[in-house]
Amino acid sequence: MKYTRDPIMSPSQKVLDWLIDTVKSCHPHLAVDLGTGAGTSAETISRGSNLTITIENDKKFLLPENTEKVISIYAPLRPIDKGRLWYDKFVLSSFFKGLAKEIDFLWIDGPMRRYGREEALIFFKEYLKDGARVFLHDAQTEFRVAQEWQRQYQGQVIDLKVIRIGREDEGVVSFKFKNKKFLNPCFAEQVSIINNM
């Protein structure tokens, strides 16, 4: 399976190169890719994980077929509040039923930024393994989302990093999600910036 990146909507080749190194070093059992789009992130993640589930709201971007390594799910967008939209939670809950604390790698690059990505951790936190790695593409705009999660889930969003890759305006926010809360709230305050240009 090989997909061609969209020059505007897909992660840059440098980000995909970083992603393959990262996923290979984590070697997740179950990875989730939010925003299938052109399929390049799903394909990249699948090269280092046992199983990748990729979620898309637009039927035209569904992967042509499921394989042993990648499952493509259609979840249309539904209103949440204040004009924000997110994937249909009924569809996702039905699919992920029985998979509580099973996901160890979550890559967030969908839905399109204008719809909001704040719901991703709110929905997926119960499905994340203790210490799961979570990544948000588009660090410039999405860092505030991760900071809000850090505030909301104090002691659970830990090791928060902004990783700058390639162009100055492109990067990835990375953190680990703890299901068991740390007693020391200072953990929640830490943010490091890593240059990987």
Ligand SMILES: C[S@@+](CC[C@H](N)C(=O)[O-])C[C@H]1O[C@@H](n2cnc3c(N)ncnc32)[C@H](O)[C@@H]1O
């Ligand atoms: C940032 S894109 C996701 C990119 C995707 N992970 C990839 O590897 O191409 C977020 C969403 O934009 C939408 N989209 C609209 N036009 C697109 C295009 N030409 N290529 C990819 N995604 C597109 C899709 O619904 C997609 O889920």
